[in-house]
Amino acid sequence: MNIQDIKFIYEYNYWANKKILEAASKLPQEQFIAPAEFPFGIEQGGSLRSTILHIVDAEYGWRGFFEFKKFGEDLNANDFGTLEALEKKFQEEEKAMRAWLDRITDDDVNGKVTYTNDEGILRTRTLWHCLLHVVNHGTQHRSEAAALLTRFNASPGDLDFTFFLIESGNS
Numbered sequence: 001m002n003i004q005d006i007k008f009i010y011e012y013n014y015w016a017n018k019k020i021l022e023a024a025s026k027l028p029q030e031q032f033i034a035p036a037e038f039p040f041g042i043e044q045g046g047s048l049r050s051t052i053l054h055i056v057d058a059e060y061g062w063r064g065f066f067e068f069k070k071f072g073e074d075l076n077a078n079d080f081g082t083l084e085a086l087e088k089k090f091q092e093e094e095k096a097m098r099a100w101l102d103r104i105t106d107d108d109v110n111g112k113v114t115y116t117n118d119e120g121i122l123r124t125r126t127l128w129h130c131l132l133h134v135v136n137h138g139t140q141h142r143s144e145a146a147a148l149l150t151r152f153n154a155s156p157g158d159l160d161f162t163f164f165l166i167e168s169g170n171s
Helices: 003-024 029-033 048-068 083-103 127-151 161-167
Strands: 112-116 122-126
Touching (some): 003 083, 003 127, 029 048, 048 083, 048 112, 048 127, 112 127
16 A cells, blocks of 8 residues: 555545535524434434544544644534534634655555554554555544434435546546
8 A cells, every 4th residue: 555545545535525515504503413313322312413424533543643643532512513513613624634655655544553442452554554544534424414314305426436536627
């Protein structure tokens, strides 16, 4: 894997995030925070907001590890009561990740990283595997967000990689 491929995969990630945020902007606050039966954080009364927050929280946490060798503290949900606050955090994270990706090399991407997971298990992985995990993780939770948005008659449309390729002129 090389850094240009990783950057391209992250272009897809940011394109898909923006589609979710754009669709969410069509909802009233009541629907944005309404409890739902399957999104992330269901045990705390999960909602579209909690699902979208989880996407950016994971990106933030992993970037902290990639850049500083320490996972960032979980974001405080109370700081993100509105979509506008979440959009701002997504923009900050995208800018920070792009800047970090601009500083790494193909050797870095193919190098090893070691971390301890939430269960206390030590893991050694190839960096690009972790970078891909972040995007794939976002895909899972964007699909949950898309299902909720569709229930609220605000579908984000097709989020498949092939539609990104078409829209970005890479078909």
